Amino acid sequence: MEDLFSWTSWVDAIGYTGGLITLWSFHQRTMMSLRMGAIIGNVGFLVFGLLAPSYPTLLLHAVLLPLNTVRLFQSKKLIREIQAASEGDGDLNALIPFMKEHKHPSGEILFRKGDVPDSMILIAEGTVRLEEINADCGPGDVLGEIAAFTQDNARTCTAVCVGDVRLYRLANEVMLQLFYQNPRFGMYLVRLIVHRLHGNWSEAETARLEQAKAL
Numbered sequence: 001m002e003d004l005f006s007w008t009s010w011v012d013a014i015g016y017t018g019g020l021i022t023l024w025s026f027h028q029r030t031m032m033s034l035r036m037g038a039i040i041g042n043v044g045f046l047v048f049g050l051l052a053p054s055y056p057t058l059l060l061h062a063v064l065l066p067l068n069t070v071r072l073f074q075s076k077k078l079i080r081e082i083q084a085a086s087e088g089d090g091d092l093n094a095l096i097p098f099m100k101e102h103k104h105p106s107g108e109i110l111f112r113k114g115d116v117p118d119s120m121i122l123i124a125e126g127t128v129r130l131e132e133i134n135a136d137c138g139p140g141d142v143l144g145e146i147a148a149f150t151q152d153n154a155r156t157c158t159a160v161c162v163g164d165v166r167l168y169r170l171a172n173e174v175m176l177q178l179f180y181q182n183p184r185f186g187m188y189l190v191r192l193i194v195h196r197l198h199g200n201w202s203e204a205e206t207a208r209l210e211q212a213k214a215l
Helices: 002-026 031-051 055-087 093-098 172-181 183-214
Strands: 100-104 109-111 119-130 135-137 159-171
Touching (some): 002 031, 031 055, 159 172, 172 183
Antiparallel strands (some): 100 159, 109 159, 119 159
């Protein structure tokens, strides 16, 4: 009788330990820690379900263990892809199959400041001028990526073709899907927007210094 009580106590202790580890994992702030704790808890409950025996517990955690393991490896893969994206060259050629090719004659307005954005543009040939900031964009440059993320959802500049232009358009719906699903593309957009903001800040600072010298 005493041996049976001792054996039952050990089995219960394993179940309680698995439960405590699972509760601990739910309080973690990062997905990696949550999954690791969940996996250890699953193992504890598997042992408990086998020794108790408690077949519903055994079955449940036999399903949850591989699921949490797969999610853990997916999280690790996502982190590696984000790190690779942050060190990459930002080449968008891989996106061309998702984009539609368009040709525009000289002088055509691609979009006006304040327009509701409908697509991101990758210039293939020709020059596009952004009138408000008097800047020219050429092959390989990207336009319209900022507007989709602005609070008022509006174009920030007017874009006019300087000569004939060939470009690719990526619809906003597709761009947002890629942003959420593809960390390389998402990181590229973040880096591009930060680069634009840094460039605007540098131009504003230069203009301020020149104005101060003139005074």
